[in-house]
Amino acid sequence: MKAYFSVLILALGTLFFSACNSDFVDQLAPTPVAYGQINELVLVADKNLWEGPVGDTLRYYLSSAYIILPQPEPILDIRFYEPKDMEAVPGRKNFRSYLFVGDLSDEDSPTTQKIKRDIGSESIYRANQDPSFNLSIGTNKWAKDQMLLYQFAKDKNTLVENIKKNAPVILRRVKKHDLEIVDANVYQGGVNADLVSLVQAKMGVNFKVPYDYFLAMNDSTSNTIWMRKENDYLSSNIFLHKFSYDRKEQLSKEGIKTKLNRLGQFVSTEIEGTYKKINDIDLPMYITNRQLDGKYLVEARGIWEIENDFMGGPFISYSILNQATNEILLLEGFIHAPGKTKREYMQQIEHIFGTLKF
Numbered sequence: 001m002k003a004y005f006s007v008l009i010l011a012l013g014t015l016f017f018s019a020c021n022s023d024f025v026d027q028l029a030p031t032p033v034a035y036g037q038i039n040e041l042v043l044v045a046d047k048n049l050w051e052g053p054v055g056d057t058l059r060y061y062l063s064s065a066y067i068i069l070p071q072p073e074p075i076l077d078i079r080f081y082e083p084k085d086m087e088a089v090p091g092r093k094n095f096r097s098y099l100f101v102g103d104l105s106d107e108d109s110p111t112t113q114k115i116k117r118d119i120g121s122e123s124i125y126r127a128n129q130d131p132s133f134n135l136s137i138g139t140n141k142w143a144k145d146q147m148l149l150y151q152f153a154k155d156k157n158t159l160v161e162n163i164k165k166n167a168p169v170i171l172r173r174v175k176k177h178d179l180e181i182v183d184a185n186v187y188q189g190g191v192n193a194d195l196v197s198l199v200q201a202k203m204g205v206n207f208k209v210p211y212d213y214f215l216a217m218n219d220s221t222s223n224t225i226w227m228r229k230e231n232d233y234l235s236s237n238i239f240l241h242k243f244s245y246d247r248k249e250q251l252s253k254e255g256i257k258t259k260l261n262r263l264g265q266f267v268s269t270e271i272e273g274t275y276k277k278i279n280d281i282d283l284p285m286y287i288t289n290r291q292l293d294g295k296y297l298v299e300a301r302g303i304w305e306i307e308n309d310f311m312g313g314p315f316i317s318y319s320i321l322n323q324a325t326n327e328i329l330l331l332e333g334f335i336h337a338p339g340k341t342k343r344e345y346m347q348q349i350e351h352i353f354g355t356l357k358f
Contacts, residue, residue: 034143036096038178039343042079045101046111049156050080054101057160061167066343068283068301069314073343076174083110093142097174099149101163103156104128115150127152134162135169147177179351186210186348195227203240203329208355213238217266226266233340236349239263239332245321250328251298253287256319260300260332269309276334279305279312293358296321304334311336314346318353331356 036042041062049055063074079095086092102112104127116124119136127133131154138148149170153159189211198218199207202225209227216237217226223243229236241263249255257278264276278285285302298319305312315334322329333349335342 031140032094032143034094034096034146037077038181038347039075039174040077040079040095040097041174042081042092042095042098043101044081044083044086044098044111044114046106046109047082049101049103049111049159052156053160054156054163057163058101061163062170066346068286068303069342069346070283070303070312071342073341075171083114094146095143096145097147097149097177099151099170101151101159103154103159104152105155112152115152118148119150128154131158134158135166137173147173149173182347182351186351199225199240203242204325204358205329206355206357207240208352209238210352219266224263224266233337234345235336236345237267237332237334238349238352239266239330241330241332242327243330245326245328251296251319251321253285253300256287256298256300256317256330257285259319259330260315260317263330263332264304267306269306269311271309274306274309276304277307278315279303292318292320292354293356295323295358313337314342316346316350316353318356320356322358 043050043058043062045054050058059078062076063078065072066075081092100111100115100118102109102115104112104115104124106112118138118141123133123136134151134153136150136152138150140146141148151159151163151166151170153162187208187210192209192211192213195209195213195215196207198215199205199209202218202223210229213227213229213236215225216228217224219225223241225240227238227240241259243259250259257280261277264278267276268274280302283303285300287298287300290297290299300315300317300319302315303312304315313334313336315332317330317332320329320331321327331353333346333353335345335349337345
């Protein structure tokens with residue numbers, strides 16, 4: 001009798017564990033640390049959604065061209081999986097950033113079923129009652145430092161509209177989630193204390209300069225600092241230039257272009273008569289207005305080239321109005337990385353610019 005009872009327990013235990021879904025089994029395993037590159041998003045959806053208008057909308061808003069680079073590079077690198085693909089290879093659950101996309105009206109959809117399990121019955125009830133609630137976020141489901149976004153709607157047409165509306169939010173979430181890795185890459189050697197002190201003394205701002213940048217020029221006449229980072233595959237450059245603000249045209253597209261071209265006179269190659277200039281013929285110079293540290297800022301992006309030589313690349317500039325001193329502080333970052341992708345290098349410069357404090 002005891003032997004029979006023991007066999008019965010063993011059989012029931014085996015049946016129980018074989019019936020466990022993969023999520024429960026995952027909970028029993030040690031939690032790994034999420035891996036993956038920055039600007040990478042794993043998109044989980046049913047194949048029919050991915051190959052239709054929903055997929056077209058996702059690709060248009062999340063993986064269209066990054067602004068503005070000499071050769072097209074996507075805003076995000078998207079890996080598409082169906083739910084069954086996630087189960088087939090366990091390592092696919094260990095990426096850093098996920099977006100699950102589902103039509104809540106499709107009861108047979110594996111992705112919809114997954115979304116309903118993950119966000120819970122209360123959230124599903126809320127989504128059915130309030131159409132404005134259509135995006136949810138989770139963390140650390142299968143690995144540490146993991147972010148999971150859930151985009152859903154009552155039908156496919158509404159799902160397309162929700163993606164259009166929420167795309168900026170999704171992009172900001174991914175960018176914020178990547179921030180720690182970007183910061184670690186930029187400042188892996190620490191901070192260049194000498195350049196930080198020089199910028200503070202000459203420009204009157206706090207600016208966190210990475211250790212691997214060096215001083216290329218300190219021109220008192222034009223009130224300009226030029227710092228550089230050089231290695232075998234990259235030349236990364238930052239200008240800081242301060243000047244008086246006396247007319248609004250200085251912050252116009254043409255005014256900023258004129259000032260950038262003047263700074264370009266400092267940059268040349270070994271060939272006589274060369275200088276850096278903005279190339280807004282092949283690609284337009286794109287400007288936007290916003291705030292940085294409470295100051296009005298005009299951001300410009302575009303491409304540059306060397307006149308009378310064959311060099312070029314992307315640039316970003318911040319023209320910041322300091323009304324307290326009636327001055328404009330101009331930051332320009334530009335890179336030369338022939339044969340290399342440039343998105344991450346420009347993001348690193350943008351990250352450095354974001355440390356500026358008045």
